[in-house]
Amino acid sequence: MPLNLKLSQKETAFNNEVVMRFELYNSLFQTLPFYQVKDTGILLPFFSSHCEKGANKLTSPTAIIESFFKKYVPDIDHREQINRMFRFIQYIERQVVLFDAIEDSSFNKIDRSDDSGTLQVLLQQAAVSEEARQEISHKLNDFSLRLVLTAHPTQFYPGTILGIMTDLIEALKTNDINTIDVLLQQLGKTPFFNKTSPTPVDEAISLAWFLENIFYHAVAGIQSRLDEEFDMDPERPTQLLEMGFWPGGDRDGNPNVTTETTKAVAAFLRQRVFRCYYRDFRVLKRRVTFRGVEQAMAKLDKLIYGNANFNQDNRNLQPELLELLHSIRHTLVADHDSLFVKLVDDMIKKVSLFGCYFATLDIRQDSRVLRKVFNYCTAQEAVSSSIPKGYDKLAEEDKIKAITFNEADLRCPDEEDKLTCDTLNTIRLMKEIQEANGEKACQRFIISNCQEASDILQLIDLFLWSGWKKDGLSVDFMPLFETVNDLKSAAQVMESLYTHPFYKQHLENRGNLQSIMLGFSDSTKDGGYLMANWSIYKAKVELTAIARKYGVDLAFFDGRGGPPARGGGKTHRFYASMGEEIANKHIQLTIQGQTVSSQYGSVETARFNMEQLINAGVVSALNPNPNDLLTPQNKSLISAMAGESYERFLALREHPLFVEYLEKFSPLKLLSHINISSRPTKRNSDAQLRLEDLRAISFVTSWSQLKQSIPGFYGVGTALNKMKEAGNWGEVKDLYHSSGFFKTMVDNCVMSMTKSDFRVTAYLEKDKKFGQFWKMLKDEFDLTKAILLELTGTTLLMGEFPVERRSIAIREKIVLPLVIIQHYALHCLNNSSDEELNKIYNKLVIRTVYGIVNAGRNLA
Numbered sequence: 001m002p003l004n005l006k007l008s009q010k011e012t013a014f015n016n017e018v019v020m021r022f023e024l025y026n027s028l029f030q031t032l033p034f035y036q037v038k039d040t041g042i043l044l045p046f047f048s049s050h051c052e053k054g055a056n057k058l059t060s061p062t063a064i065i066e067s068f069f070k071k072y073v074p075d076i077d078h079r080e081q082i083n084r085m086f087r088f089i090q091y092i093e094r095q096v097v098l099f100d101a102i103e104d105s106s107f108n109k110i111d112r113s114d115d116s117g118t119l120q121v122l123l124q125q126a127a128v129s130e131e132a133r134q135e136i137s138h139k140l141n142d143f144s145l146r147l148v149l150t151a152h153p154t155q156f157y158p159g160t161i162l163g164i165m166t167d168l169i170e171a172l173k174t175n176d177i178n179t180i181d182v183l184l185q186q187l188g189k190t191p192f193f194n195k196t197s198p199t200p201v202d203e204a205i206s207l208a209w210f211l212e213n214i215f216y217h218a219v220a221g222i223q224s225r226l227d228e229e230f231d232m233d234p235e236r237p238t239q240l241l242e243m244g245f246w247p248g249g250d251r252d253g254n255p256n257v258t259t260e261t262t263k264a265v266a267a268f269l270r271q272r273v274f275r276c277y278y279r280d281f282r283v284l285k286r287r288v289t290f291r292g293v294e295q296a297m298a299k300l301d302k303l304i305y306g307n308a309n310f311n312q313d314n315r316n317l318q319p320e321l322l323e324l325l326h327s328i329r330h331t332l333v334a335d336h337d338s339l340f341v342k343l344v345d346d347m348i349k350k351v352s353l354f355g356c357y358f359a360t361l362d363i364r365q366d367s368r369v370l371r372k373v374f375n376y377c378t379a380q381e382a383v384s385s386s387i388p389k390g391y392d393k394l395a396e397e398d399k400i401k402a403i404t405f406n407e408a409d410l411r412c413p414d415e416e417d418k419l420t421c422d423t424l425n426t427i428r429l430m431k432e433i434q435e436a437n438g439e440k441a442c443q444r445f446i447i448s449n450c451q452e453a454s455d456i457l458q459l460i461d462l463f464l465w466s467g468w469k470k471d472g473l474s475v476d477f478m479p480l481f482e483t484v485n486d487l488k489s490a491a492q493v494m495e496s497l498y499t500h501p502f503y504k505q506h507l508e509n510r511g512n513l514q515s516i517m518l519g520f521s522d523s524t525k526d527g528g529y530l531m532a533n534w535s536i537y538k539a540k541v542e543l544t545a546i547a548r549k550y551g552v553d554l555a556f557f558d559g560r561g562g563p564p565a566r567g568g569g570k571t572h573r574f575y576a577s578m579g580e581e582i583a584n585k586h587i588q589l590t591i592q593g594q595t596v597s598s599q600y601g602s603v604e605t606a607r608f609n610m611e612q613l614i615n616a617g618v619v620s621a622l623n624p625n626p627n628d629l630l631t632p633q634n635k636s637l638i639s640a641m642a643g644e645s646y647e648r649f650l651a652l653r654e655h656p657l658f659v660e661y662l663e664k665f666s667p668l669k670l671l672s673h674i675n676i677s678s679r680p681t682k683r684n685s686d687a688q689l690r691l692e693d694l695r696a697i698s699f700v701t702s703w704s705q706l707k708q709s710i711p712g713f714y715g716v717g718t719a720l721n722k723m724k725e726a727g728n729w730g731e732v733k734d735l736y737h738s739s740g741f742f743k744t745m746v747d748n749c750v751m752s753m754t755k756s757d758f759r760v761t762a763y764l765e766k767d768k769k770f771g772q773f774w775k776m777l778k779d780e781f782d783l784t785k786a787i788l789l790e791l792t793g794t795t796l797l798m799g800e801f802p803v804e805r806r807s808i809a810i811r812e813k814i815v816l817p818l819v820i821i822q823h824y825a826l827h828c829l830n831n832s833s834d835e836e837l838n839k840i841y842n843k844l845v846i847r848t849v850y851g852i853v854n855a856g857r858n859l860a
Contacts (some may be wrong), residue, residue, distance in 0.1 A: 011109060014803045019104035019810065022099055023182060040087040044817075046072055047088055051817045060763035063824035081317065082840055086820050086847065093851045094187050095814050098156075100601075101165050103807065105172035107604050118611035119222070122618060123229055137230040139618045140240065145610065146553070146588040148244030148362065149210065149596065150202040157597055157854065159209045160190050166213065167170060169602060171768075173779040200257045204247035204265040210596055211358055215243055216276050218392040218606040219352050222614070227349075236588075237511050241610070243359035244270065244444075246590075250364045252448045259425040266361055266441060268435045273358035274308035277321075280347055285338045292331045298325045299771050299822045307356075316438040318355040322348060329681070334372075357441035362424060364480075373423045376456040379480065382466050399454040405502050408465040427466040432476065439474050446517055450479035451486055453496035458502065467795065476510055478557065482519035484527040484646075489534045490516070491542035498550040507552065515588065516543060517557040525699050528649030528715045529752075533745050534642035537582075546823045555586035572609070573747075577617035577740025579629035587617050622747050625737040632741065637723070637731055643721045645715030648780070650711070652714060657773045664830060666702040667822065667845050705852055707760050707819055708777060712752025717784025720791065736791055747800075750788055753796045755856060756781060759817050815855040822848035 035671065047068060069081050076084070126133035159163070164187050171179040198206065219241045226240065228234055248265025251257040281304050282406035288297060298332050307313055311514060329344045371392075378387040384408045394402060412424040433442040447455050463473060481490040492515070497503045507514060516540065524532040540556060547554035578584040600606040620628070630638070652658060662668050703710045723732050735742050758781060764774040789795065798805035825844040832838055 010800045011806065014106075014806060015111050016788070017109050018099075018103050019806070021106075021175075022102050022810070025098060025102065025172075025184075026095060028184065030623065034559060040084070040091055043072060043084070044088055044091050047467060048817050050812070051820045053757040055204055055757070055816060058189075058762035059352050060827075061760065061820045064820050066568075076135060079840075081847050082844060084605055085844060088817060089844075089847045090188075091820065092814060093192050093816055093854070094184075096430075096811070096855045097161065097165060097170075097187060098184070099814065100598075101168040101812065102172055104165075104602055104605060105169045105610070105699065115354045118608060118615055119225055119229075121615055125622075126229065133230065135239065135622065137232065137616065139621050140226060140230055140614075141233045141236055141616050142585050143614070143621070144238050144240055144242065144586045144588075145598075145611070145613055145617070146242040146244055146586070147215075147556070148246060148557075148588065148590045149198070149205060149207050150250065150462055150590045150592040151247035158192070159206055160210055160212075161187070162601070164190060165601065165746060173361065178399060193847075197318065198263045200248050201264050201268070202255070204245070205246050207245070207596070208358075209270065210600060211243065211245075211269075212272055212276055214606045215359075215601055216273075216350070216354070216605045218600075218610060219243065219353055219447050219851050220346065221603070222607060222610055223353060224346070224349055238513070239353065241353065242440075243354075243358035244588075245361050245547065248753040249361045249442070251426075252364045252366045259422055259429055262361065262478045263429055263433075264356070266437060269358040270356050270437050270441075271308060273354050276302055276358075277347070277356075278304045278308040280343075280350065284340070284343050284347060287343060288332070288607045290332070290336050290339075292335055293328045296331075300324050300328075314436045316436065317357055317439055318351060318714055325351065327671065340852070355438045355440060356364070359436040360440050361442045361445055362444045363430065365423060366446055366448045367435065367450050369419050369423065369448060369483070370455065370459055370462070370625065372417075373420050374462060376416070376420050377410060377424075377462065377465055380410055382408045386461075391513070396452050397453055400457060400496065400500065403454070403457045403461060405461060405470065409467055410465040424462065424466055426465055426634075429687075431468060433522055434474060443474060443535060444515070446477055446478045446480050448480045448482070449486070450481060450493070451489070453493050453500070454498060455479070457510070460502070461505070471509075471832065473506060473509070473744065474859065476513075477506075478515045478516060478517055480517040480519055480559070481539065482526075482559075484531060487518070487539040489791065493548045494543060495546050495550075498546065498552060504550075512551070513555060513586075514547065514552045514555050515555040515586075517559055519559040524711050527646050527711055530645035530716055531642045531649070531747070533639055534854055537741065540578075541744065547583065553585070554583040555588055556583065557588035557590075559590050561848075564675075572616045573740065573744040575613060577621050577625075577628050577744055578620055578835060579628060579741070580624055584617055584620055587613055622715060622786050626655060628740050630739065630741070633731070633734055634742075637728060638742065641719040641723060641732075643720040648715035648718040648753070652710070652776075655773065656730050657770060661701075661770055661773055662702050662706075665764070666706045666824070667826070667849055668698060668702040670842055670845050671698050671849070673702065701849075701853065704755070704856060705819075705822065707755070707757040707847060708757045708781075709752040713749050713784050714777070714780055716749055717780055717782075717787050719785045721783060724787070733791060747798075748789065749784075749803075750792065751808075753781065753785060753788070754805060755812065757816075757819070760816075760823060811855040815852050818848040818851045818855075823851070 010536045041383060050068045050071075051064055051559065054061075059067075065081075065085075068078065069084075073081075075085065118699065122136055126136050154195070164183055168180065168183045168187070171183060223241055232240070236585045245265075248257065248261050266356070281300060285301065300321070303313070303317055303324075307317065325344055325348045329341060329348070331339055332341045332344060375382055375392055378391060383406070384409070386404045391402055393397065412421045414421065430442045430445075445459065447459060450456070456479060459477060460473070463475060464470065468475075477491075479493065481487050481493075494514070498507075498514075518536050520532060526532070543556075544554060575584060575587055593654065600610045643777050700711050720732065723729060736746060737743070758778050759772060765771050765778070767774065787796065789797070792800065794800060796805065798808070822845055825848070829845070832841065
């Protein structure tokens with residue numbers, strides 16, 4: 001089928017299934033009698049239209065708001081105007097949910113055949129011949145996928161709203177108008193946000209909704225299909241599909257995560273997975289009512305029920321559960337014609353996949369904290385003889401030689417520094433969690449800001465000083481390389497570890513698999529979009545070469561956020577385009593923010609996106625595209641572009657107005673007041689705001705609220721234009737059309753730009769202080785847009801992806817009033833000395849953030 005015809009059919013399907021239905025149900029939605037709403041449903045369409053017209057005329061947000069009330073509601077005072085704006089926000093927040101639900105309910109009706117493929121593609125290839133099926137089976141047995149849910153503060157839908165969305169999606173699939181009507185009424189009366197900030201345990205409970213309602217079914221469903229169609233090795237050392245979990249374990253920069261938090265979350269995950277088992281077991285219990293299985297069924301009932309409700313056993317029950325299930329299966333096959341054996345197989349599958357832990361609880365801490373803890377320990381009598389005095393002043397090479405790996409039993413007194421106690425107590429707790437829930441329950445320790453091999457080796461010493469034994473060290477130590485400079489030295493750090501006798505032996509004990517985490521967010525904040533992506537690509541090539549040199553099986557764990565500026569976008573295409581120079585047998589990535597609900601909000605979408613990642617990893621191994629292997633000339637070209645982009649981005653970062661502009665015109669300073677996260681917006685929460693302390697997530701979110709998406713494109717246009725001026729434009733175009741890596745990088749940049757709207761801030765061009773700064777940003781945007789359109793051969797941004805472009809356009813139109821209200825409220829804040837009013841303006845700004853990020857789906 002011709003590409004243009006296929007795109008036209010997709011657009012038609014999207015218009016019929018999504019756009020028309022949204023207009024229909026939105027009209028119903030606007031007549032609902034929501035709490036404290038006074039004519040809001042009638043006024044909102046006029047307000048939305050007024051904002052659109054004002055933005056087109058480049059009118060300032062303040063003038064747009066003032067002229068609206070003067071024209072449509074002239075008889076109310078300023079405070080009542082603010083009250084109306086809060087009501088508008090309530091409506092728009094729920095319009096976003098409605099659009100999300102309609103889009104998700106239409107998922108299977110919109111043709112997605114141009115995407116990189118799902119399991120169906122593998123099945124079609126396997127059907128060609130037995131040889132092809134065996135080859136795919138072999139690649140699948142070597143492959144693994146791990147999705148790690150993180151508690152970053154951009155997942156704004158609480159569990160109550162997610163539940164309504166799930167029911168609404170099902171009702172919309174059949175256009176059940178009565179149910180839809182009732183659910184929209186429920187949506188109107190259900191709060192969207194917390195009145196207090198959640199604790200880390202609250203975050204874990206919220207995010208576990210996806211484990212229980214989505215991944216429990218999606219992961220088991222994919223595994224079952226693979227087992228049916230391919231020769232999967234039941235004895236493989238790693239699972240093909242695994243889930244990871246950060247809430248309650250990630251303490252990097254979050255003082256609210258403590259040892260008690262980690263203990264509570266581990267217990268919660270155990271109880272939650274047993275509740276899932278119990279729901280399945282009740283179905284099994286109603287069907288398997290035959291002789292010969294009574295005792296096994298009664299024992300299963302007692303074990304599962306007791307742990308689902310009371311966490312009564314403090315031991316790993318997975319082997320016992322599997323033994324009982326297998327004995328029941330054997331009886332059904334031998335004595336009862338295999339009746340209901342599929343129900344038993346399903347439970348065996350799930351218990352094998354999720355054990356007593358549901359998802360592996362990762363522990364993460366910053367290397368600077370771990371160094372302080374190490375220095376504390378070396379001053380204690382129990383271990384002081386193990387490490388020479390003046391150790392911390394030694395050169396890196398001498399430090400590595402000085403570490404002795406002696407075992408000790410050092411306990412931290414309660415009166416010591418909180419971080420020190422938390423670190424040492426958590427190391428001990430990891431062993432307790434493994435004993436209670438199984439080794440996989442808590443077996444990974446991630447070292448943020450890892451800069452030296454000694455950061456890893458010192459951490460191993462901390463484990464050995466906290467009751468762990470050398471021959472029983474069932475923990476994987478994982479460096480996280482984040483900044484551009486750290487990425488440059490990553491291969492050297494790993495070579496030091498691979499050649500270290502103790503670490504080499506430890507790796508062998510752990511199956512010779514080394515996981516390395518790479519951070520997209522901080523590298524983008526550090527060096528800009530092109531440099532970040534290129535630095536990570538180069539680091540992966542170098543790290544792969546070093547691992548292969550020493551016979552180490554390497555897994556990259558990518559710390560990806562939602563937007564392209566934080567490693568998001570069309571993620572599966574990145575993995576599909578990894579050439580042979582980059583290890584791609586194991587795909588591990590974080591799923592965070594709105595990406596959780598947008599890509600994994602239903603079992604259907606979760607399966608689709610997971611299958612795409614599996615397909616990307618397996619197909620790239622089966623049929624490597626020679627164009628994905630960058631030539632030295634390709635690398636030189638991308639390196640030159642990354643360098644030009646980096647210089648442009650660095651000049652922007654060092655501009656004297658950079659931070660002030662972000663503070664004044666974005667909600668950056670107010671993000672810490674949003675009750676969606678237990679995590680501070682910056683690492684040194686008591687200090688004055690500095691760019692280096694600012695979390696990448698806050699940095700990117702602030703620019704997305706400004707509708708400028710600077711981290712996702714700034715410097716790209718300059719870099720491409722320099723190549724054009726140097727006579728290399730033909731090479732750049734050839735690279736775009738031949739290299740999957742470069743094309744995906746460019747296409748994701750285009751996606752970022754599609755979500756930018758400089759009309760909203762156009763009034764700043766005339767600002768005496770910030771006018772030139774704003775113009776500098778706009779000029780780079782215009783240059784980048786023009787040159788990307790030329791490169792991609794389209795007349796519109798995202799012209800190759802009409803459905804996605806239309807979806808973004810509708811979402812942007814829905815939330816434009818929120819953006820206008822936010823800028824109006826920030827203007828009022830910057831020009832008001834009334835403390836009481838300022839509190840209201842603060843609240844107005846904060847409320848707009850929710851809807852803007854939710855509508856963007858991968859804005860933060």
